[in-house]
Protein backbone atom coordinates (compact mmCIF):
# COMPACT_ATOMS: atom_id res chain seq x y z
CA UNK A 1 0.00 0.00 0.00
CA UNK A 2 1.15 3.55 -0.75
CA UNK A 3 2.37 5.58 2.21
CA UNK A 4 -0.20 8.27 1.43
CA UNK A 5 -2.98 5.74 1.59
CA UNK A 6 -1.81 4.29 4.90
CA UNK A 7 -1.61 7.80 6.33
CA UNK A 8 -5.18 8.44 5.24
CA UNK A 9 -6.16 5.33 7.20
CA UNK A 10 -4.24 6.63 10.21
CA UNK A 11 -6.10 9.95 9.95
CA UNK A 12 -9.41 8.09 9.88
CA UNK A 13 -8.41 6.08 12.95
CA UNK A 14 -7.28 9.31 14.66
CA UNK A 15 -10.67 10.88 13.93
CA UNK A 16 -12.42 7.91 15.49
CA UNK A 17 -10.07 7.93 18.49
CA UNK A 18 -10.65 11.64 18.92
CA UNK A 19 -14.41 11.05 19.00
CA UNK A 20 -14.02 8.19 21.48
CA UNK A 21 -11.64 10.22 23.62
CA UNK A 22 -14.17 13.05 23.78
CA UNK A 23 -16.97 10.57 24.62
CA UNK A 24 -14.82 9.11 27.40
CA UNK A 25 -14.05 12.56 28.75
CA UNK A 26 -17.80 13.34 28.81
CA UNK A 27 -18.33 10.19 30.91
CA UNK A 28 -15.51 11.32 33.17
CA UNK A 29 -17.32 14.66 33.59
CA UNK A 30 -20.47 12.80 34.65
CA UNK A 31 -18.40 10.80 37.13
CA UNK A 32 -16.99 14.09 38.50
CA UNK A 33 -20.50 15.49 38.96
CA UNK A 34 -21.56 12.33 40.81
CA UNK A 35 -18.46 12.54 43.02
CA UNK A 36 -19.17 16.19 43.79
CA UNK A 37 -22.65 15.19 45.00
CA UNK A 38 -21.23 12.64 47.42
CA UNK A 39 -18.02 14.52 48.33
CA UNK A 40 -16.04 11.63 46.89
CA UNK A 41 -12.44 11.85 45.68
CA UNK A 42 -11.30 12.00 42.06
CA UNK A 43 -8.64 9.32 42.18
CA UNK A 44 -9.87 5.74 42.45
CA UNK A 45 -6.93 3.33 42.14
CA UNK A 46 -9.16 0.27 42.53
CA UNK A 47 -11.30 1.33 39.59
CA UNK A 48 -8.19 2.05 37.52
CA UNK A 49 -6.94 -1.46 38.27
CA UNK A 50 -10.24 -2.83 36.97
CA UNK A 51 -9.80 -0.81 33.79
CA UNK A 52 -6.34 -2.33 33.19
CA UNK A 53 -7.58 -5.80 34.11
CA UNK A 54 -9.91 -5.75 31.10
CA UNK A 55 -6.82 -5.80 28.84
CA UNK A 56 -4.52 -8.28 30.56
CA UNK A 57 -2.58 -9.72 27.62
CA UNK A 58 1.19 -9.98 27.19
CA UNK A 59 1.20 -9.07 23.52
CA UNK A 60 2.81 -5.75 22.67
CA UNK A 61 -0.57 -4.34 21.60
CA UNK A 62 -2.05 -5.06 25.02
CA UNK A 63 0.95 -3.80 26.99
CA UNK A 64 1.12 -0.60 24.98
CA UNK A 65 -2.63 -0.20 25.22
CA UNK A 66 -2.39 -0.35 29.03
CA UNK A 67 0.25 2.42 28.92
CA UNK A 68 -2.00 4.42 26.64
CA UNK A 69 -5.01 3.96 28.91
CA UNK A 70 -2.84 4.96 31.87
CA UNK A 71 -2.19 8.33 30.24
CA UNK A 72 -5.84 8.67 29.28
CA UNK A 73 -6.89 8.10 32.91
CA UNK A 74 -4.30 10.61 34.12
CA UNK A 75 -5.79 13.21 31.79
CA UNK A 76 -9.28 12.15 32.83
CA UNK A 77 -8.37 12.86 36.47
CA UNK A 78 -6.80 16.18 35.48
CA UNK A 79 -10.10 17.05 33.78
CA UNK A 80 -12.07 16.08 36.89
CA UNK A 81 -9.83 18.23 39.14
CA UNK A 82 -10.66 21.12 36.79
CA UNK A 83 -14.38 20.51 37.37
CA UNK A 84 -13.86 20.32 41.15
CA UNK A 85 -11.88 23.57 41.20
CA UNK A 86 -14.33 25.24 38.81
CA UNK A 87 -17.08 24.57 41.35
CA UNK A 88 -14.97 25.94 44.19
CA UNK A 89 -14.45 22.46 45.60
CA UNK A 90 -10.91 22.67 46.95
CA UNK A 91 -9.18 21.44 50.11
CA UNK A 92 -8.61 24.25 52.62
CA UNK A 93 -5.04 23.13 53.26
CA UNK A 94 -4.16 23.46 49.58
CA UNK A 95 -5.96 26.77 49.31
CA UNK A 96 -3.99 28.20 52.25
CA UNK A 97 -0.68 27.13 50.72
CA UNK A 98 -1.71 28.38 47.28
CA UNK A 99 -2.78 31.80 48.63
CA UNK A 100 0.48 32.29 50.49
CA UNK A 101 2.47 31.44 47.33
CA UNK A 102 0.29 33.93 45.44
CA UNK A 103 0.92 36.64 48.04
CA UNK A 104 4.67 35.98 48.03
CA UNK A 105 4.82 36.22 44.22
CA UNK A 106 2.77 39.44 44.32
CA UNK A 107 5.13 40.98 46.83
CA UNK A 108 8.16 40.34 44.63
CA UNK A 109 9.71 43.04 42.45
CA UNK A 110 10.34 40.61 39.62
CA UNK A 111 7.72 38.33 38.13
CA UNK A 112 10.16 35.46 37.93
CA UNK A 113 9.67 33.24 40.93
CA UNK A 114 10.58 29.70 41.81
CA UNK A 115 8.13 27.57 43.71
CA UNK A 116 9.48 24.65 45.66
CA UNK A 117 7.12 21.74 46.10
CA UNK A 118 8.09 19.23 48.76
CA UNK A 119 6.03 16.13 48.49
CA UNK A 120 5.94 12.49 49.41
CA UNK A 121 4.71 10.35 46.55
CA UNK A 122 3.14 7.03 47.42
CA UNK A 123 5.74 4.40 46.55
CA UNK A 124 3.03 1.92 45.64
CA UNK A 125 1.14 4.68 43.85
CA UNK A 126 -1.93 3.72 45.90
CA UNK A 127 -2.60 7.36 46.64
CA UNK A 128 -1.70 8.63 43.24
CA UNK A 129 1.23 9.27 40.99
CA UNK A 130 4.85 8.26 41.28
CA UNK A 131 7.40 11.06 40.98
CA UNK A 132 8.07 9.95 37.39
CA UNK A 133 4.36 10.38 36.62
CA UNK A 134 4.40 13.81 38.24
CA UNK A 135 7.42 14.94 36.23
CA UNK A 136 5.78 13.62 33.09
CA UNK A 137 2.57 15.57 33.77
CA UNK A 138 4.53 18.73 34.64
CA UNK A 139 6.34 18.32 31.31
CA UNK A 140 3.08 17.71 29.43
CA UNK A 141 1.75 21.06 30.56
CA UNK A 142 4.98 22.96 29.93
CA UNK A 143 5.97 23.60 33.55
CA UNK A 144 9.70 24.20 33.77
CA UNK A 145 11.36 22.09 36.45
CA UNK A 146 14.59 23.79 37.56
CA UNK A 147 15.66 21.48 40.38
CA UNK A 148 14.86 18.06 41.69
CA UNK A 149 16.04 16.65 44.99
CA UNK A 150 15.39 13.30 46.57
CA UNK A 151 15.48 13.27 50.37
CA UNK A 152 14.55 9.82 51.59
CA UNK A 153 10.92 9.22 50.76
CA UNK A 154 10.40 12.93 50.06
CA UNK A 155 11.01 14.71 46.79
CA UNK A 156 11.50 18.43 46.23
CA UNK A 157 10.56 19.74 42.83
CA UNK A 158 11.37 23.38 42.07
CA UNK A 159 9.40 24.89 39.23
CA UNK A 160 9.56 28.27 37.54
CA UNK A 161 6.43 30.38 37.92
CA UNK A 162 6.57 33.68 36.04
CA UNK A 163 4.02 35.74 37.91
CA UNK A 164 0.57 35.20 39.37
CA UNK A 165 -1.09 34.51 36.00
CA UNK A 166 1.37 31.69 35.41
CA UNK A 167 0.65 30.44 38.94
CA UNK A 168 -3.08 30.50 38.24
CA UNK A 169 -2.62 28.55 35.01
CA UNK A 170 -0.75 25.87 36.97
CA UNK A 171 -3.22 25.76 39.87
CA UNK A 172 -5.00 22.63 38.67
CA UNK A 173 -1.71 20.82 38.09
CA UNK A 174 -0.48 21.69 41.59
CA UNK A 175 -3.84 20.63 43.02
CA UNK A 176 -3.56 17.26 41.29
CA UNK A 177 -0.06 16.78 42.78
CA UNK A 178 -1.41 17.84 46.19
CA UNK A 179 -4.34 15.42 46.04
CA UNK A 180 -2.26 12.51 44.83
CA UNK A 181 0.64 12.85 47.27
CA UNK A 182 0.93 11.59 50.83
CA UNK A 183 2.41 14.92 52.00
CA UNK A 184 2.60 18.22 50.11
CA UNK A 185 4.09 21.61 50.88
CA UNK A 186 4.73 24.44 48.47
CA UNK A 187 6.40 27.79 48.98
CA UNK A 188 8.28 30.46 47.06
CA UNK A 189 12.08 30.25 47.17
Ligand SMILES: C=C(O[C@@H]1C=C(C(=O)O)C=C[C@H]1O)C(=O)O
Nearest residue numbers: 028031042043044047048073076
Ligand atom coordinates in the same frame (compact mmCIF):
# COMPACT_ATOMS: atom_id res chain seq x y z
C1 LIG B 1 -13.64 8.10 35.85
C2 LIG B 1 -13.34 7.93 37.14
O1 LIG B 1 -12.40 8.74 37.83
C3 LIG B 1 -10.98 8.51 37.76
C4 LIG B 1 -10.62 8.26 36.34
C5 LIG B 1 -10.77 7.00 35.81
C6 LIG B 1 -10.90 6.81 34.34
O2 LIG B 1 -10.68 7.77 33.58
O3 LIG B 1 -11.28 5.69 33.91
C7 LIG B 1 -10.88 5.91 36.68
C8 LIG B 1 -10.85 6.05 38.04
C9 LIG B 1 -10.63 7.37 38.69
O4 LIG B 1 -9.30 7.46 39.12
C10 LIG B 1 -14.00 6.90 37.98
O5 LIG B 1 -13.91 6.98 39.22
O6 LIG B 1 -14.65 6.01 37.40
